[in-house]
Amino acid sequence: MMEEAKPIQLSKSILDMKFMKKTKERVQKEQEDAEGKAMYSNEITEEMKKSGNIIFTETSIFNCRNLVEGRLSFGGMNPEIEKLMTDDFTKKKQEVERKKETDISDEKMAQEYSTLVDTIGNKFSGKRNKNKRKFLKPSEDF
Amino acid sequence: MVEDVNENTTVFPGEVIKDVKAVKGVTILGPGLKRNEDPPNTLRITRAGKLQFKPPNIYWVSHNHKRYIPKRGDLVVGIIVKKAGDSLRIDIGSGEYASLSMLAFEGATKKQKPDVQVGDVIYGKLLNAHREMEPELVCVDSYFKAGKMGPLSNDGFVFTVSLGLVHRLLDPENPILTALGKVFPYEIAVGMNGKVWVNGRNTKEVLTVLRCLETAELHDDKVIVELCRQSK
Numbered sequence: 548m549m550e551e552a553k554p555i556q557l558s559k560s561i562l563d564m565k566f567m568k569k570t571k572e573r574v575q576k577e578q579e580d581a582e583g584k585a586m587y588s589n590e591i592t593e594e595m596k597k598s599g600n601i602i603f604t605e606t607s608i609f610n611c612r613n614l615v616e617g618r619l620s621f622g623g624m625n626p627e628i629e630k631l632m633t634d635d636f637t638k639k640k641q642e643v644e645r646k647k648e649t650d651i652s653d654e655k656m657a658q659e660y661s662t663l664v665d666t667i668g669n670k671f672s673g674k675r676n677k678n679k680r681k682f683l684k685p686s687e688d689f
Numbered sequence: 690m691v692e693d694v695n696e697n698t699t700v701f702p703g704e705v706i707k708d709v710k711a712v713k714g715v716t717i718l719g720p721g722l723k724r725n726e727d728p729p730n731t732l733r734i735t736r737a738g739k740l741q742f743k744p745p746n747i748y749w750v751s752h753n754h755k756r757y758i759p760k761r762g763d764l765v766v767g768i769i770v771k772k773a774g775d776s777l778r779i780d781i782g783s784g785e786y787a788s789l790s791m792l793a794f795e796g797a798t799k800k801q802k803p804d805v806q807v808g809d810v811i812y813g814k815l816l817n818a819h820r821e822m823e824p825e826l827v828c829v830d831s832y833f834k835a836g837k838m839g840p841l842s843n844d845g846f847v848f849t850v851s852l853g854l855v856h857r858l859l860d861p862e863n864p865i866l867t868a869l870g871k872v873f874p875y876e877i878a879v880g881m882n883g884k885v886w887v888n889g890r891n892t893k894e895v896l897t898v899l900r901c902l903e904t905a906e907l908h909d910d911k912v913i914v915e916l917c918r919q920s921k
Contacts, residue, residue, distance in 0.1 A: 601711045603724045603732075607760035609881060611719035611741070611749045614859035616764055617879030618812055618837035621870025624889070628876060631837050639861035 615639050700740045700750060706732040712746045719749025720758070753853030757782045757882040759818035764838070766880030767826065768847065769809045775802075779811060779826055782849065782882045787824040789813060794828045795835035803840065810841040810886050812878045841878055845888035846895050852883050854906050865910055868917040869901060 562571040608614070615636045620628040700706075705725055709716055709732055718724075721736035734740070738752025759765075759781065767779035767787060778786040789811065794803040805811070817825040828838040857863055858879055866877065875889040875898055885902065889895040905913050 600714055601709060601730045602715045603718050604715060605718050605760075606747075607763050607881065608719050608749060608751075608856060609760075609763060609859075610717075611743060611747050612751075612856060612860060614856065615861050616837060617766075617855070617859055617877070617881065618764070619866060619879070620874075620876035621867070622874025624874040624876040628837060636861075640867075643861045 613639070698740045699738070700734045701737045702734055704734045706734070706740070706748075709748070710742075710744075710746055715746065717747045719747065720760075721750025721752065722748055751856070753851055755851050755883065757852060759783045759787070759815055759824040760881075761815055761818045763815045763818070763881040765813060765815060765826070765882040766841070766847065766878050766884040766886050767811050767813065767882070768884075769805060769807050769811060772805075772807055777805065777811075779813075781815075781824065781826070781880070782884055783824060785823055787815070787826045789826040789828070793826070794839065795833065805840055809843065810845065810847055811839070812841055812880070812886070813838050841886050842888055845876075845878075845886045846899065847884060847886050848899055848902075849883050850885055850902055851906060852881075854902065855879055855881060855883055855885075857905070857910075858902075863910060865901070865905055865913050868914045869898060872917050872920055873897075 557567070557570065557574065561567060562574060618628060619632060619636060620626075623629065707728075709730055718732070719741075721734060721738060723733045723735050725731040725733040732748065734750060736750050736752055736754075738750040741749050741751050757765075765781045765787075767781040767789075769777050769789075770780045770786060771778035775791045777789045777791065779789050781787045791797060791802045791805075792799070793813075797803050811826070811828065813826040813828045814830070815824055816827045828835060828840075830836055830838075858866055869875065873889065873894050875887060875894060877888075877898065878886040880886075887895050887898045889898065901913055901916070904916075
């Protein structure tokens with residue numbers, strides 16, 4: 548809480564104490580980072596200007612295609628691996644299945660609806676309805 | 690020049706892609722693409738294949754190849770070729786052997802090192818893979834837990850398949866591995882480097898998996914699934 552509000556500067560003698568080794572390393576790293584930032588902030592090279600404003604980061608195809616991890620076991624060959632597989636493999640498989648299911652149901656829904664419209668339409672254009680006389684509005688002058 | 694990016698456009702090395710989509714100024718590139726210097730904010734194709742785009746900002750070129758180029762974070766299968774002090778040399782099928790520290794196993798200490806020999810097979814993660822540097826493997830995650838990684842049993846069998854097949858097999862939509870699993874129990878480690886380790890109840894079943902994957906190299910997924918269905 549205190550650190551967030553105001554960074555505490557520890558004196559050099561405290562940092563030199565034996566138990567402060569970790570903190571000392573951290574403080575030194577922070578200082579170096581700050582110095583580095585200040586040094587390079589006003590050095591924007593031609594190359595940087597030329598390369599545009601999009602940052603391109605490279606990654607493996609594993610992340611591009613959302614692949615599963617390759618260590619797999621089936622049919623209880625290695626129960627340990629199968630337990631670990633639930634995190635990655637089973638989850639991704641289920642996701643795919645779910646996607647497939649919704650895909651089909653959307654299509655089916657449209658099909659079902661179109662046939663439904665036909666059946667309802669048939670009801671009104673059936674034999675009985677065809678024979679029924681239409682109501683004609685009587686003319687005013689009779 | 691490819692003006693508009695359609696999925697599955699065939700592209701060739703040297704072509705330039707304009708109108709690159711980015712999210713907060715960041716675009717993620719998979720294999721087969723490089724940043725283009727002039728004009729800025731464009732991409733240059735480095736491999737022939739099909740250009741793929743995944744919203745919002747991921748581009749890559751999909752193509753089949755056999756040479757493995759190490760990429761950070763890849764899970765690979767490797768064979769120990771040399772033991773040198775505290776580190777191991779691992780053949781992962783790339784241009785250079787990868788190094789794996791003996792301390793990068795779960796529960797390993799300076800005094801208590803893992804029992805691994807030359808010729809053993811390892812499933813590990815690439816911690817560091819740079820063009821000018823030796824690739825570095827680890828067998829633990831960031832919490833020092835092994836998880837799925839570590840030495841693979843000596844009962845298994847190792848062979849190499851094309852990288853295109855690896856990407857196909859590991860696609861969650863692909864039915865091959867699950868279909869095989871319904872016929873007989875087996876375990877497999879498919880490395881992103883194209884090396885595959887298989888273990889089954891007996892030699893015959895291991896070889897069946899091998900044959901299936903060899904067939905899958907040339908045939909459709911449906912062929913394998915059909916074969917599995919018949920043999921059940």
